[in-house]
Amino acid sequence: MGVFAVSVAEEDLTEEELAGLELVRETGGIHQSDFWKELDVSSRKGSRIVESLVEKELVDREETVYNGHNTYFIQPVAADLEFALLMAGDMLSPFIGEEEADPQSDAFTQWIMNLAYQ
Known part of the structure:
Protein backbone atom coordinates (compact mmCIF):
# COMPACT_ATOMS: atom_id res chain seq x y z
CA MET A 1 0.00 0.00 0.00
CA GLY A 2 2.94 2.37 0.28
CA VAL A 3 4.13 4.64 3.06
CA PHE A 4 1.06 6.00 4.83
CA PHE A 35 -13.06 4.95 -9.47
CA TRP A 36 -16.36 3.08 -9.40
CA LYS A 37 -15.44 1.04 -12.47
CA GLU A 38 -12.15 -0.08 -10.87
CA LEU A 39 -14.02 -1.06 -7.69
CA ASP A 40 -16.67 -2.85 -9.75
CA VAL A 41 -19.56 -1.02 -8.10
CA SER A 42 -22.36 1.16 -9.50
CA SER A 43 -21.69 4.86 -10.06
CA ARG A 44 -24.17 5.60 -7.27
CA LYS A 45 -22.36 3.29 -4.84
CA GLY A 46 -19.00 4.74 -5.94
CA SER A 47 -20.26 8.26 -5.23
CA ARG A 48 -21.39 7.21 -1.74
CA ILE A 49 -18.00 5.66 -1.01
CA VAL A 50 -16.20 8.82 -2.14
CA GLU A 51 -18.54 11.05 -0.12
CA SER A 52 -17.87 8.98 2.98
CA LEU A 53 -14.09 9.14 2.47
CA VAL A 54 -14.28 12.92 1.93
CA GLU A 55 -16.37 13.35 5.12
CA LYS A 56 -13.78 11.34 7.05
CA GLU A 57 -11.07 13.58 5.56
CA LEU A 58 -9.19 10.66 4.01
CA VAL A 59 -9.43 11.92 0.42
CA ASP A 60 -9.90 15.25 -1.34
CA ARG A 61 -12.30 15.68 -4.26
CA GLU A 62 -12.26 18.47 -6.81
CA GLU A 63 -14.40 19.10 -9.87
CA THR A 64 -12.75 18.53 -13.22
CA VAL A 65 -13.50 17.65 -16.85
CA TYR A 66 -12.30 14.22 -18.01
CA ASN A 67 -12.92 12.73 -21.46
CA GLY A 68 -15.32 15.60 -22.17
CA HIS A 69 -17.47 14.93 -19.08
CA ASN A 70 -17.78 16.69 -15.76
CA THR A 71 -16.49 14.50 -12.96
CA TYR A 72 -14.35 14.70 -9.84
CA PHE A 73 -10.68 13.95 -9.27
CA ILE A 74 -10.12 12.10 -6.02
CA GLN A 75 -6.73 12.10 -4.35
CA PRO A 76 -5.31 11.10 -0.98
CA VAL A 77 -5.22 13.77 1.70
CA ALA A 78 -1.66 15.09 1.75
CA ALA A 79 -1.48 14.73 5.53
CA ASP A 80 -1.74 10.94 5.04
CA LEU A 81 1.63 10.81 3.35
CA GLU A 82 4.44 10.13 5.81
CA PHE A 83 7.39 11.72 3.97
CA ALA A 84 9.39 11.93 7.20
CA LEU A 85 10.05 8.19 6.90
CA LEU A 86 12.09 8.89 3.77
CA MET A 87 14.23 11.57 5.38
CA ALA A 88 17.49 11.53 7.31
CA GLY A 89 17.96 15.07 8.55
CA ASP A 90 17.50 17.15 5.41
CA MET A 91 18.50 14.31 3.06
CA LEU A 92 15.92 12.34 1.06
CA SER A 93 16.56 8.61 0.75
CA PRO A 94 18.90 7.91 -2.18
CA PHE A 95 16.63 5.02 -3.19
CA ILE A 96 13.71 7.19 -4.21
CA GLY A 97 13.28 6.79 -7.94
CA GLU A 98 16.17 4.34 -8.26
CA GLU A 99 15.40 1.07 -9.99
CA GLU A 100 18.39 -0.72 -8.50
CA ALA A 101 19.58 0.35 -5.06
CA ASP A 102 23.29 0.13 -4.23
CA PRO A 103 23.80 -0.23 -0.47
CA GLN A 104 27.55 0.25 -1.03
CA SER A 105 27.12 3.73 -2.53
CA ASP A 106 28.42 6.91 -0.87
CA ALA A 107 24.92 8.44 -1.06
CA PHE A 108 23.45 5.56 0.94
CA THR A 109 26.29 5.70 3.50
CA GLN A 110 25.76 9.46 4.00
CA TRP A 111 22.01 8.95 4.38
CA ILE A 112 22.54 6.21 7.01
CA MET A 113 25.03 8.41 8.87
CA ASN A 114 22.46 11.21 8.96
CA LEU A 115 19.90 8.77 10.40
CA ALA A 116 22.32 7.90 13.19
CA TYR A 117 22.74 11.54 14.23
CA GLN A 118 19.08 12.57 14.37
Whole structure:
Protein backbone atom coordinates (compact mmCIF):
# COMPACT_ATOMS: atom_id res chain seq x y z
CA MET A 1 0.00 0.00 0.00
CA GLY A 2 2.94 2.37 0.28
CA VAL A 3 4.13 4.64 3.06
CA PHE A 4 1.06 6.00 4.83
CA ALA A 5 0.10 6.77 8.38
CA VAL A 6 -2.92 4.78 9.53
CA SER A 7 -5.58 7.10 10.88
CA VAL A 8 -8.13 6.27 13.54
CA ALA A 9 -10.94 6.80 11.01
CA GLU A 10 -9.64 3.92 8.89
CA GLU A 11 -10.56 1.45 11.62
CA ASP A 12 -14.23 2.33 11.10
CA LEU A 13 -14.27 1.92 7.31
CA THR A 14 -16.38 -0.66 5.51
CA GLU A 15 -14.61 -3.14 3.22
CA GLU A 16 -15.72 -1.11 0.19
CA GLU A 17 -14.48 2.16 1.69
CA LEU A 18 -11.14 0.56 2.54
CA ALA A 19 -10.83 -0.79 -1.01
CA GLY A 20 -11.67 2.68 -2.36
CA LEU A 21 -9.12 4.37 -0.11
CA GLU A 22 -6.46 1.85 -1.13
CA LEU A 23 -7.26 2.44 -4.82
CA VAL A 24 -6.93 6.22 -4.41
CA ARG A 25 -3.65 5.85 -2.55
CA GLU A 26 -2.17 3.32 -4.98
CA THR A 27 -3.01 5.46 -8.00
CA GLY A 28 -2.07 8.73 -6.30
CA GLY A 29 -5.40 10.06 -7.56
CA ILE A 30 -8.18 8.86 -9.82
CA HIS A 31 -11.18 10.31 -11.62
CA GLN A 32 -14.46 9.38 -9.99
CA SER A 33 -15.74 8.04 -13.33
CA ASP A 34 -12.91 5.46 -13.25
CA PHE A 35 -13.06 4.95 -9.47
CA TRP A 36 -16.36 3.08 -9.40
CA LYS A 37 -15.44 1.04 -12.47
CA GLU A 38 -12.15 -0.08 -10.87
CA LEU A 39 -14.02 -1.06 -7.69
CA ASP A 40 -16.67 -2.85 -9.75
CA VAL A 41 -19.56 -1.02 -8.10
CA SER A 42 -22.36 1.16 -9.50
CA SER A 43 -21.69 4.86 -10.06
CA ARG A 44 -24.17 5.60 -7.27
CA LYS A 45 -22.36 3.29 -4.84
CA GLY A 46 -19.00 4.74 -5.94
CA SER A 47 -20.26 8.26 -5.23
CA ARG A 48 -21.39 7.21 -1.74
CA ILE A 49 -18.00 5.66 -1.01
CA VAL A 50 -16.20 8.82 -2.14
CA GLU A 51 -18.54 11.05 -0.12
CA SER A 52 -17.87 8.98 2.98
CA LEU A 53 -14.09 9.14 2.47
CA VAL A 54 -14.28 12.92 1.93
CA GLU A 55 -16.37 13.35 5.12
CA LYS A 56 -13.78 11.34 7.05
CA GLU A 57 -11.07 13.58 5.56
CA LEU A 58 -9.19 10.66 4.01
CA VAL A 59 -9.43 11.92 0.42
CA ASP A 60 -9.90 15.25 -1.34
CA ARG A 61 -12.30 15.68 -4.26
CA GLU A 62 -12.26 18.47 -6.81
CA GLU A 63 -14.40 19.10 -9.87
CA THR A 64 -12.75 18.53 -13.22
CA VAL A 65 -13.50 17.65 -16.85
CA TYR A 66 -12.30 14.22 -18.01
CA ASN A 67 -12.92 12.73 -21.46
CA GLY A 68 -15.32 15.60 -22.17
CA HIS A 69 -17.47 14.93 -19.08
CA ASN A 70 -17.78 16.69 -15.76
CA THR A 71 -16.49 14.50 -12.96
CA TYR A 72 -14.35 14.70 -9.84
CA PHE A 73 -10.68 13.95 -9.27
CA ILE A 74 -10.12 12.10 -6.02
CA GLN A 75 -6.73 12.10 -4.35
CA PRO A 76 -5.31 11.10 -0.98
CA VAL A 77 -5.22 13.77 1.70
CA ALA A 78 -1.66 15.09 1.75
CA ALA A 79 -1.48 14.73 5.53
CA ASP A 80 -1.74 10.94 5.04
CA LEU A 81 1.63 10.81 3.35
CA GLU A 82 4.44 10.13 5.81
CA PHE A 83 7.39 11.72 3.97
CA ALA A 84 9.39 11.93 7.20
CA LEU A 85 10.05 8.19 6.90
CA LEU A 86 12.09 8.89 3.77
CA MET A 87 14.23 11.57 5.38
CA ALA A 88 17.49 11.53 7.31
CA GLY A 89 17.96 15.07 8.55
CA ASP A 90 17.50 17.15 5.41
CA MET A 91 18.50 14.31 3.06
CA LEU A 92 15.92 12.34 1.06
CA SER A 93 16.56 8.61 0.75
CA PRO A 94 18.90 7.91 -2.18
CA PHE A 95 16.63 5.02 -3.19
CA ILE A 96 13.71 7.19 -4.21
CA GLY A 97 13.28 6.79 -7.94
CA GLU A 98 16.17 4.34 -8.26
CA GLU A 99 15.40 1.07 -9.99
CA GLU A 100 18.39 -0.72 -8.50
CA ALA A 101 19.58 0.35 -5.06
CA ASP A 102 23.29 0.13 -4.23
CA PRO A 103 23.80 -0.23 -0.47
CA GLN A 104 27.55 0.25 -1.03
CA SER A 105 27.12 3.73 -2.53
CA ASP A 106 28.42 6.91 -0.87
CA ALA A 107 24.92 8.44 -1.06
CA PHE A 108 23.45 5.56 0.94
CA THR A 109 26.29 5.70 3.50
CA GLN A 110 25.76 9.46 4.00
CA TRP A 111 22.01 8.95 4.38
CA ILE A 112 22.54 6.21 7.01
CA MET A 113 25.03 8.41 8.87
CA ASN A 114 22.46 11.21 8.96
CA LEU A 115 19.90 8.77 10.40
CA ALA A 116 22.32 7.90 13.19
CA TYR A 117 22.74 11.54 14.23
CA GLN A 118 19.08 12.57 14.37
